[in-house]
Amino acid sequence: MKWLFLVHQVQTPNSRERVKVWRLTRKVGALLYRNSVYVLPYSKERLEDSHWLCQQIRDAQGEASVFVSEAHDAGEDRILRHLFADAREGDFAQLDGALSRLLNRFRKPKSGRALPPAQLKALERELVVLESTHREIRRIDFFDHPAGPKVGRRLRQARFLLSGLGEKSGAFPGIRKHARTEFRGKIWATREQIHIDRLCSAWLIKRFIDPKAQFVFVEENKLPAHAIAFDLFGVEFSHQGDRCTFETLLESFQMKDRALASMGELVHDIDLKDGKFNRPEADGIDLIVRSLSGSMRNDRKTLAIGSQILDALYERLSSRSA
Secondary structure: OEEEEEEEEEOOOOHHHHHHHHHHHHHHOOEEEEOOEEEEEOOHHHHHHHHHHHHHHHHOOEEEEEEEEEOOOHHHHHHHHHHHHHHHHHHHHHHHHHHHHHHOOOOOOOOOOOOOHHHHHHHHHHHHHHHHHHHHHHHOOOOOOOHHHHHHHHHHHHHHHHHHHOOOOOOOOOOOOOOHHHOOOOEEEEEOOOOHHHHHHHHHHHHHHOOOOEEEEEOHHHOOOOOEEEOOOOOOEOOEOOEOHHHHHHHHOOOOOHHHHHHHHHHHHHHHOOOOOOOOOHHHHHHHHHHHHHHHOOHHHHHHHHHHHHHHHHHHHHHHHO
């Protein structure tokens, strides 16, 4: 098979720049193969990611090049595949250990009462972090390590158990309902480098909730205080229980459209990777959105072009449900 090799050298003594490069390398899923040589299984999307990473390294006063090559024989392929298998096995094992420690704290008081709301919220925050970590590992799990689905099932079990701990206290009362007339001409903010849930949620907001909406895509610590945040940890319009942000918005604004419900299932399967709805279109939509986001490198352009695609998808799904 074909492989991508990234050769780089960061010459700056600035430790922040070095850490930044390391994090970016981790983000695209590249692994250290030999001294200063990183490897990725080839795809057009990963080639784009590698070129983007090279530019980031050059901006940090470094040198970087990308090469595409095929393994000489099956043995060399196995060595490289094992490199990724070992890395993901370690990632999933670490996550599974953290999940086990969290599950050990899922204990109701002997009185049978629900846990205090503050304790439930603390457990919820930790579980959300673990769910997010699982999604990030799956995103760079190029060879589908068998530990991925196993940890995913345990996370869904943890989510179910946690909802049970809060049943009697009302700590999880459901999603608050809103009228769309309350949200007109607002500024909406989320993290930059949008992908499926943020892109589709922004489209949903603009088309069905707030036609005059303005969007801000920035680093999480630079969000405007007056903006309505979405798809961010701890805010109202974000993941709630096992729902993605798109699903939360649908329920919050009481949208019963069948085509939108189908789109919510697609976004859920792509974003949460739990196979809940088993939508056959999910992989294709995921590839389109990732390719769009990767080639644009500009969230406003991604939203503009992505909205045209989502308009067409919505019309198609509407005609099916008519």
